Amino acid sequence: MGIVIGLTGSIATGKSTVSLMFEEYNIPVVDADKLSRKVVEPGREAYNQVVSVFGEGILRDDRTLDRKALGEIVFNDEGKRKQLNDIVHPAVRQEMVRERDRYLDRGDKAVVLDIPLLFESNLTGYVDKTLVVAVDEEVQLQRLMERDESSKEEALSRIRSQLSITEKVRMADEVIDNNGSKRETYDQLEAILRQWNILS
Numbered sequence: 001m002g003i004v005i006g007l008t009g010s011i012a013t014g015k016s017t018v019s020l021m022f023e024e025y026n027i028p029v030v031d032a033d034k035l036s037r038k039v040v041e042p043g044r045e046a047y048n049q050v051v052s053v054f055g056e057g058i059l060r061d062d063r064t065l066d067r068k069a070l071g072e073i074v075f076n077d078e079g080k081r082k083q084l085n086d087i088v089h090p091a092v093r094q095e096m097v098r099e100r101d102r103y104l105d106r107g108d109k110a111v112v113l114d115i116p117l118l119f120e121s122n123l124t125g126y127v128d129k130t131l132v133v134a135v136d137e138e139v140q141l142q143r144l145m146e147r148d149e150s151s152k153e154e155a156l157s158r159i160r161s162q163l164s165i166t167e168k169v170r171m172a173d174e175v176i177d178n179n180g181s182k183r184e185t186y187d188q189l190e191a192i193l194r195q196w197n198i199l200s
């Protein structure tokens with residue numbers, strides 16, 4: 001039976017960067033962020049629920065979700081965030097399990113579930129091992145602002161919507177320190193995969 005790795009971290013600590021490295025080893029990655037976009041495409045059940053709760057003001061002219069507008073609402077209001085999570089998360093979980101099992105049935109040696117809210121949503125039961133990608137808080141803020149071209153306020157409101165990276169590090173089976181170069185991150189990943197007998 002293949003090993004299921006739960007890859008997490010806090011926002012902008014480098015999960016997607018490490019996901020790409022897994023793919024270089026031909027280890028498949030199921031990406032919860034990607035699925036969370038898919039389940040709210042127009043016509044899907046979760047889309048209809050989001051519109052009925054948040055109103056047409058969060059739609060763009062082409063009737064797709066205005067993610068920036070919705071983000072401004074939910075990253076500044078815990079109650080609203082919970083309402084959105086309660087709609088989107090069950091649909092994401094269902095798709096995630098389906099994809100995970102498809103890879104396991106195919107006989108893959110390992111499968112990665114890249115889930116930003118792995119600990120917050122108590123999803124550790126879906127995985128065998130947890131791997132946290134960590135950076136110092138100043139690096140996190142800097143990289144987030146640069147990547148999203150966001151203000152300090154916007155970035156901080158997103159960071160504060162999740163458990164701190166320190167808490168996640170404490171709960172992890174293994175941690176990758178992503179403060180340094182991507183090469184150093186790659187080397188740490190390789191060592192962990194050897195330790196878990198995924199690479200020989």
Ligand SMILES: CC(C)(COP(=O)(O)OP(=O)(O)OC[C@H]1O[C@@H](n2cnc3c(N)ncnc32)[C@H](O)[C@@H]1O)[C@@H](O)C(=O)NCCC(=O)NCCS
Nearest residue numbers: 011032033036067068070071074085088092116117161162
């Ligand atoms: C609010 C939304 C529309 C904003 O979209 P946007 O394109 O700006 O951001 P994106 O989806 O790419 O998320 C970027 C990062 O924000 C963080 N994040 C997203 N949603 C949440 C949340 N509900 N709580 C805490 N952090 C979150 C994650 O670290 C994620 O990697 C979107 O994030 C969303 O639908 N969130 C609810 C679903 C969710 O929890 N997704 C994350 C894991 S399934």
Ligand SMILES: Nc1ncnc2c1ncn2[C@@H]1O[C@H](COP(=O)(O)OP(=O)(O)OP(=O)(O)O)[C@@H](O)[C@H]1O
Nearest residue numbers: 010011012013014015016017143147178180181182
């Ligand atoms: N070792 C590194 N050195 C320099 N920049 C990096 C490094 N790792 C990641 N980055 C950059 O930091 C930003 C955040 O990384 P990434 O998008 O992988 O984070 P994430 O954890 O997937 O974010 P999110 O929670 O939003 O999905 C990106 O712009 C990425 O290119």
